[in-house]
Amino acid sequence: MEPFAWQPAASPSEAASIATHTTAEAMLTLTGRPDTQQAMLIKAGGVDLLDLMKEGLVNPGRLIDISRLPDLDGISGEPDGGVRIGALATLARIAAHPALQQSHAALSQAAALAASPQIRNRATLGGNLLQRPRCWYFRSAAHHCLRKGGAHCFAFPGDNRYHAVFANQGCAIVHASTPATALAAYRAEVELADSAGHRRRVPLADFFVLPQADMHRENTLARGELLTAVWLPPQKPDCRAQYLQIGERAAFDWPLAAVAAVLDMDGTGHCRQASIVLGAAAPVPWRARQAEALLAGARIDSATAAAAGEAALAGATPLSQNAYKLPLLAALVRRAVLSAAAIDTVLPANPGAP
Numbered sequence: 001m002e003p004f005a006w007q008p009a010a011s012p013s014e015a016a017s018i019a020t021h022t023t024a025e026a027m028l029t030l031t032g033r034p035d036t037q038q039a040m041l042i043k044a045g046g047v048d049l050l051d052l053m054k055e056g057l058v059n060p061g062r063l064i065d066i067s068r069l070p071d072l073d074g075i076s077g078e079p080d081g082g083v084r085i086g087a088l089a090t091l092a093r094i095a096a097h098p099a100l101q102q103s104h105a106a107l108s109q110a111a112a113l114a115a116s117p118q119i120r121n122r123a124t125l126g127g128n129l130l131q132r133p134r135c136w137y138f139r140s141a142a143h144h145c146l147r148k149g150g151a152h153c154f155a156f157p158g159d160n161r162y163h164a165v166f167a168n169q170g171c172a173i174v175h176a177s178t179p180a181t182a183l184a185a186y187r188a189e190v191e192l193a194d195s196a197g198h199r200r201r202v203p204l205a206d207f208f209v210l211p212q213a214d215m216h217r218e219n220t221l222a223r224g225e226l227l228t229a230v231w232l233p234p235q236k237p238d239c240r241a242q243y244l245q246i247g248e249r250a251a252f253d254w255p256l257a258a259v260a261a262v263l264d265m266d267g268t269g270h271c272r273q274a275s276i277v278l279g280a281a282a283p284v285p286w287r288a289r290q291a292e293a294l295l296a297g298a299r300i301d302s303a304t305a306a307a308a309g310e311a312a313l314a315g316a317t318p319l320s321q322n323a324y325k326l327p328l329l330a331a332l333v334r335r336a337v338l339s340a341a342a343i344d345t346v347l348p349a350n351p352g353a354p
Ligand SMILES: Cc1cc2nc3c(=O)[nH]c(=O)nc-3n(C[C@H](O)[C@H](O)[C@H](O)COP(=O)(O)OP(=O)(O)OC[C@H]3O[C@@H](n4cnc5c(N)ncnc54)[C@H](O)[C@@H]3O)c2cc1C
Pocket: 022, 023, 024, 041, 042, 043, 044, 045, 046, 047, 048, 049, 050, 066, 087, 113, 114, 115, 116, 119, 122, 123, 124, 125, 126, 127, 128, 129, 130, 131, 132, 176, 177, 178, 179, 225, 226, 227, 228, 252, 253, 254, 255
């Protein structure tokens, strides 16, 4: 790792005004060698940023530490029943928050299954949503791939077992954030602040971008902007939710496949409206619109849940080594729908386990 300076920020607007680049901008090179020693980058928990620096993928001259900024880690209920989560709230606090467990259970479940206890204690929600992709070619300084400004994608002809099965043309990353799958199912918004203190809210669905829209970044965070909070809309009283994932390991790893299901039930076993989002499946949290359409107005039973699982695969374009993800995703959708609707199903004792 190259030497760097350390600067604690005094306020969100100061941090936004000092930052010279986003991390995605600082990682973009023509040569494959990061040449941005003058870059000043935002650091929250540091779990992802320090990793990238240790691998020599980015060499900032200065880190702007926001981890001790006051008032950015609160989790507060809003008068309309929604919830505002400060960007510095850790995954551990989100997982253990009693009110969130009640109001937005799929988010608590997702946060509890991400990474490991040590990492969840350090990792902030803002940093988690902004972490860079896990594609092993992207994470290797020896592979100057398209996403870093190079000319090739190494995953298509190479080892793509962990890559996307939807929207995977050009670059086949999967979105790395586990909580993002649940947040997308709740139709959350992110709050962004600029150096003048102006704040704007952007639906998560517009914040994350596909490679077809921008190959070099995963979101529309602009230079000089800080992610300050995530807003969760209020849930209807009969909304029920479930997050499930399958991985090679039950902890300390990203999932192979995941789903968040949020069902608005009518009290007679029918679903008024469904939100089904797949994780580890696409470069962004992937809305399974055909499954949502199939469930809307339907009575939830084993047959509808299984049909929703199949419908969730519509449009999938698996690569040479990752078609195994399709039955995993279908099974997770089926189980999550039955579980959210509180219909007895055989769930693994440890929902992180295959
Ligand atoms: C072994 C291991 C397993 C893991 N498993 C999982 C998993 O299963 N699921 C999962 O979701 N994650 C997983 N992770 C990733 C981990 O959760 C993230 O690295 C962590 O959440 C990043 O948060 P941070 O606060 O440390 O961000 P940082 O590393 O500080 O920042 C990440 C990026 O966001 C930018 N940034 C941070 N905060 C802000 C802000 N408020 N405004 C603007 N820019 C900002 C930084 O400049 C940087 O580019 C794993 C990590 C490891 C090492």
